[in-house]
Amino acid sequence: MDGEMKKVLLRVAYDGTSYHGWQRQQNGITVQEVLEEKLTELLHEEIRVTGASRTDAGVHALCNIAVFETHTRIPAEKISYALNQRLPEDIRIVESREVCPDFDLRSCHAHKTYEYRIVNAAFPNPVKRLYTHFTYFNCDVEKMREAAQYLIGEHDFRAFCTVGAQVDTTVRTVTDICVTREGEEIIISVSGNGFLYNMVRIVAGTLLEVGYGRMEPGRVAEILKSRDHKNAGPTAPAKGLCLTRLEIEGL
């Protein structure tokens, strides 16, 4: 306390298994809530954080960003170490640093990459069960890759968004989608400047339908055009999803 007001940015990695997502809510404990509680304890002042990515319940992150204002005299770089002492093991601050007082996360251009991991084998792998979706159906990765190409670029992704999401526009730009196989895993990596509610999970669920041969790759272009969520594949389970990169312009 007692120092001048400064703005601090945290890079936050977490295992989403035990959390009801990032954002504070009534139903259960969230990453934001735990961070605010531990920061308030550590800095002896009421702390409220703003997050860059409001990940859903069960979704993981290697590099989410939280920003807050504080009057502490603790150097911003040291907050990561002090906070990690207090945080549960499934949340780690991997960086803390001071940013300009006028830095505003909400108005910044962000570039995010999410990875969706699927174990595609005869049986699930117990040591990957918390971080992958499992399917024993044969997947044609080449067809998934072909289908993914239709989603790259600026599109109205309304069909790939859960109904009820309150947003001004459902237009988003996907800068890249890669579908790769690494041993028993299929990894769908989606990059863009922003995503709609459940968008990456619906993209993953739809590409899986293509992989299974239940949908032709070209069908994805029609789903996009239809702007109707009913046409898309199912929403793939949260635990397979992880925010793996987050770049903020000017940082």
Next chain:
Amino acid sequence: MDGEMKKVLLRVAYDGTSYHGWQRQQNGITVQEVLEEKLTELLHEEIRVTGASRTDAGVHALCNIAVFETHTRIPAEKISYALNQRLPEDIRIVESREVCPDFDLRSCHAHKTYEYRIVNAAFPNPVKRLYTHFTYFNCDVEKMREAAQYLIGEHDFRAFCTVGAQVDTTVRTVTDICVTREGEEIIISVSGNGFLYNMVRIVAGTLLEVGYGRMEPGRVAEILKSRDHKNAGPTAPAKGLCLTRLEIEGL
């Protein structure tokens, strides 16, 4: 029940986090105990299994082997599916098949590979915390590799074994040790025909001392020669260890 006696082999993968190791004991629940309980339920007869690798508390496995006798009429190949329905998600049967009635796991030559995984970064990675040991000290992988060479071959590994282990001989053959870096992870992969109690974890702990620069690579040869556990490095934590390959001669 009611069929002729047959012998069935199971390939078992498990996340060791919640178990007091493989072998039945008083202190807590074990993988063997869960397997026997669920097999007994499924096959309606008292089942006792013999395991190939008695992994310690907290150690993981992708391919341990369990063998048992049964009179069930369920085809051996189908037992994996039926058993997985009953098992908790952190244990999976990845293969089940019939073996000769005179197949004896204890007298078979086995070749095993254990991987020890270390996250070597400024901060731990929450999504890997259950399956890796974390260290922020700089590790010289080249030196670890150099030190590992002294352990390859047939040696008396008494120094790399926890005191009190009851075995006829502490001579074992290590056929290969590889130390590799993959991004933030260091992987120590040890192959051989058998391992002493805690052996791979003490090897990992000793190679880490070399990696940190606290021990010269050549010191490992001296430790081996000393046959004294006091000279070895610490026993690295169980959670970083995983049985990744297990080949049985004649199978």
